[in-house]
Amino acid sequence: MTSESEEKMRPDQFVHLHVHTEYSLLDGACRIDKLISRVKELGQPAVAITDHGNMYGAIEFWKKATAAGIKPIIGCEVYVAPRSRFDKEAKIDNKPYHLILLCENNEGYSNLVKLVSAAELEGFYSKPRVDKELLKKYHNGLICLSGCIAGEIPRLLRRGETELAKTTAAEYQKIFGKNNYYIEIQNHDLEEEKAVLPQLFELSQDLGIPLAATNDCHYILSQDAELQDVLLHIQTGKTLGDPDALSFETKEFFVKSADEMLKLFGGREEPLINTWRIAERCNVQLEFGNIKLPKFTMEGVTDNREYFRKICYEGLYRNYGTYPDSKIIDRLEYEISVIEKMGYVDYFLIVQDFIGFARKNNIPVGPGRGSGAGSLCAYCIGITGIDPMRFGLLFERFLNPERVSMPDFDIDFCIINRDRVKDYVVEKYGADKVSDIIAFDTLKAKAAIRDVGRVLGISYQLCDKVAKMIDGRSTLADELKTNEDLSAIYRSDRSVRRLIDLSIGIEGMPRHTSTHAAGVVISAFPLNEIVPLRLNDGAVETQYPAPILEEIGLLKFDLLSLRNLTIINEAVESIRRKKPDFDINSVPTDNPAIYKMLSKGDTMGVFQFESAGITQCLMDIQPTKLEEIIVVLGLYRPGPMKSIPVYIANKNHPEHIQFLHPLLKDILMETYGVMVYQEQVMEICRKLAGYSYGHADVVRRAMSKKKHEVMLKERESFVSGALKNGVPKEIADKVFDDMVSFASYAFNKSHAAAYGYLAYQTAYLKYYYRGEYMAATMSSVMSNTAKLAEYISDCRSAGIEIVPPNINRSLTGFFYENGKMYFGLMGIKGVGSGLCQKILFERRKGGDFTGLQDFCERVEGRELNKKALESLIKAGAFDGLGLNRRQMLENYEMLLDAAGESSKGMMEGQLDLFGGAESDKVRIRIPFKEELDSKRLLALEKEATGMYISGSPLDEYGYLQKLMHLQTISEVLSEERYKDGDNVRLMCIVQSKKIHITKKGDRMCFLTLSDGSGEIDAIIFPDLFAVSGHATTEEGIVLISGRISVKDEERSIVCGAAFSEREFPVMLQRQFLCIKTTSDKVGITPDLYAIGARSPGKTRICFYAEDIKKKLIPKQALSISVTADSFEELKKLFGADKIGLIDPK
DSSP: OOHHHHHOOOGGGOOBOOBOBGGGSSSOOBOHHHHHHHHHHTTOSEEEEOOBSOOTTHHHHHHHHHHTTOEEEEEEEEEEOSSOTTOOOTTTSSSOEEEEEEEOSHHHHHHHHHHHHHHHHTTOBSBOEEOHHHHHHTOTTEEEEOOSTTBHHHHHHHTTOHHHHHHHHHHHHHHHOTTSEEEEEOOSSOHHHHHHHHHHHHHHHHHTOOEEEOOOBSBSSGGGHHHHHHHHHHHHTOOTTOTTOOOOSSSOOBOOOHHHHHHHTTTOOHHHHHHHHHHHHOOOOOOOSOOOOOOOOOTTOSOHHHHHHHHHHHHHHHHHOSSOOHHHHHHHHHHHHHHHHTTOHHHHHHHHHHHHHHHHTTOOBOSOOGGGGGOHHHHHTTSOOSOTTTTTOOGGGTOOTTOOSOOOOEEEEETTTHHHHHHHHHHHHOGGGEEEEEEEEEOOHHHHHHHHHHHHTOOHHHHHHHHHHSOTTSOHHHHHHHOHHHHHHHHHOHHHHHHHHHHHHHTTOEEEEEEEEEEEEEOSSOGGGTSOEEEETTEEEEEEEHHHHHHTTOOEEEEEEEHHHHHHHHHHHHHHTTOTTOOGGGSOSOOHHHHHHHHTTOOTTOTTOOSHHHHHHHHHHOOOSHHHHHHHHHHSSTTGGGGHHHHHHHHHOGGGOOOSSGGGHHHHGGGTTOOOBHHHHHHHHHHHHOOOHHHHHHHHHHHHTTOHHHHHHHHHHHHHHHHHTTOOHHHHHHHHHHHHHHHTTOBOHHHHHHHHHHHHHHHHHHHHSHHHHHHHHHHTTTTOHHHHHHHHHHHHHTTOEEEOOOTTTOOSSOEEETTEEEOOGGGSTTOOHHHHHHHHHHHHHHOSOOSHHHHHHHHOBTTBOHHHHHHHHHTTTTTTSSSOHHHHHHHHHHHHHHHHHHHHHHHTTOOOTTSOTTSOOOOOOOOOOOOOOHHHHHHHHHHHHSSOSSOOGGGGGHHHHHHTTOOOHHHHTOTTTOOTTOEEEEEEEEEEEEEEEOTTSOEEEEEEEEOSSOEEEEEEOHHHHHHHGGGOOTTOEEEEEEEEEEETTEEEEEEEEEEEGGGHHHHHHTSEEEEEEOGGGOSOOHHHHHHHHHSEEEEEEEEEETTTTEEEOOSSOOEEOOOHHHHHHHHHHHOGGGEEEEOOO
């Protein structure tokens, strides 16, 4: 070699073959887009993807690299088990070796898919692991590099086992073939690498195994090293500078140029050129768009098209009568023709089949979700339950010949039995052809700020301040351009600048994997031949997300769980005990009473309409028909919300509605001139510009995704078509502009109609069968104490008595009877379904339990343990059966042990002294003890059920809440009434308290507060904690004042003051009791003086003269003691709204 060649080489003679993208999940900062740009900039012809143990990003990488003219090399850095992949013994098998595998051709890609899948499904032990058995089986088409410093060969050399290293290298060469195995060399300026490098050169020469030089690329530029460090620290939960934190020793793990690589290995060109030679051999060609849907099979069906047409027409006549309108028949024929031409007959039949299975097995199915509800065929064959003709729903929104993406039916099932439907699908098509689907949770702007802030050790307050400035729907880069507050703090505060710069670097990266909420993929072929698989909580799922699966021809089926279907089903079953013929699907949708209930804001428990904001929207709009319920679902979202006042005004005064052109009237009149639905955009394109529905849907999609180049082209087309229809150019331009601004947040009418109908059904049940419906609703949230408390409060407001658990009346869940709601046994901590079933069985078999001893003797067994029995007693389940709770709590262990001994004796065949096992059992006498006080009994209920049932510790301070005009938590949680930064005062119970020590060593705390109407978190910062931290004890009553903080749409309270229950008397003495009146009536009357005499105290009386808007203190001073009794007397004398406690300022 010449000295010149030692310094320089052609940039296209080197290729990076060891690269970690963002899909190495918090251990790779090489974003695919930037990686490809950098490789192109460096003049390198190709690049590989070799993420840790997975192929998550393989297809995205292949497509983007190919589009940019860079050859993509699909690979993976696999983990190799030290022994077999099935060996999983601690300290022996938990340190697998690293190995690089690269796909030479499509057979190699298929084999890599199988290897990565087997590593997850069979070899997972802290990492997904292959073994040499698998490598031997699936080596064809793969090129192997020996790995980084954590590879098997370097580890052996570092341990001084040179001969074993040679033997092992020879073994790998034999597995992969002489030209398919390379010794990988790296130099990141690490001492351990430098020590092993000469040995790797020697081993290569001795065995004749070629070298391949790589850089372990974890980030793109050298200055990105800090970004990689931040990612690692987010992953491990450490802060920068933490001595125990995992981090890279040098800053050399970036995408280097050929010249930079050449210098690392003393000018040796051959190992670098080998990477180019490997890249030249790697030629994987991926196939897109070829649908791999299994053929639908059914006994007796030989022609699927013929069968599909037959069941479509059967449904048509069933739904529309013997002689349907010709428009309906034409629509059906059109849909059938499109479905047949596009090859989706089997898809419709597969969906219809598993929905049919659900219905035959009494598994509730929703009326539809998403655009699929717009299909008449789907309605006729029973996939959906909403009439698309009545509501003007468009088939083309779901499927049309001009739409590139595949159809996607989203089906809601009862939450309890959804898995039965999936099991049916698995059984029918085969476990190897059905899988769940991976999803990636990405770092959004606000989350990135908070994660990076924690790593940098920036104070919570500053991170919170910055995060709150950000619109969660925008990117940080966009926010810096448009958000003046954010850009100002970015410019003025160096720590914030660093925080935001690093956050921009990681924003949008996948943080961790999750499972698609409902997606199931069904394939015609075994999935591990097409896509890599993984295990997640015991379930198999694809390593490619849903959009990628669609691109490679795998159809996704969404089998969703909807709690409300379970609620409706259980409520209907309860109603049918009295009305056997009741059918929720036959109730009229034009019942004025239902709309009046919704318009009054009685929406707790009504599907989709529970939040305070949407309830207020209903009260403002005052719906009178189902179409208006559907409109509310379309309007109550960010963006369209601003149209709500216009909609209300136009509804109340339709004569004032103005349309830009008469052709718009038929399209927009149903929504009073306001654009609400995506389908309206499509109709406007069709009617004004003469588009086909398919073309109109393409335009709608371009608008919603802000594809500017497409919209520019379509504007010309739209205006041209409109001119032909007699629409002036300026009007056509204005209509197009309106559609563009609206389309990004337009709602899918098909989805709104289906969910609007479901919402109406739940409202109907609540109005006519409130008890049964709320029982089912509360049974569905028994593990959610906060939500359960809200529903209980709603029931009490409606006059329904909440009955504490009763061992002889309660069922598993809540049940309603004769105006009373009985608390469900499963709502008691420690009481499982097995115990519930045994209790109910014993009640049916032997009648009511007569007492605690009788219960222990009859229910004794593995289902009943001491903890569960204690909880039943604390909850009051045995109240009224002879013993009080104190007696039972002091003796239940003895009674249960005695029952166990008795049962054991019976099992061993022992007889009593009188010779018979059936003689009366001896009653154990329990000595009398005074019952616990009411506060303690309430506390026991709370321990056992998570809430106060028979009362609340706050009840005795109800008068103070009224006098101080305090808010409730449910009010504070209302988006309409209280905004971020608003001041509030609450009297609450402290549910939990968590002390936190700041970096400065100061103490602060996080609280969870409840008041019967809901729960909310609160924070007490160090300054207040120093003086009032003692006021907040768990289960204690506290009066707090503070301001509302809204963070990521979650509300909490930043406390400004806190008073414990024992501080109330002193606090009251410092206040004035103010009476509202007029200036001519200011003064201490005899009646008022008499109240003061009966309740002498230190709280001064003052007046507020409403006519002159002034506080007045009478010359004749009077002070009283503020108590429940004095409040009642004052209320009778002046009225509750005329009296209150105020600060003396």
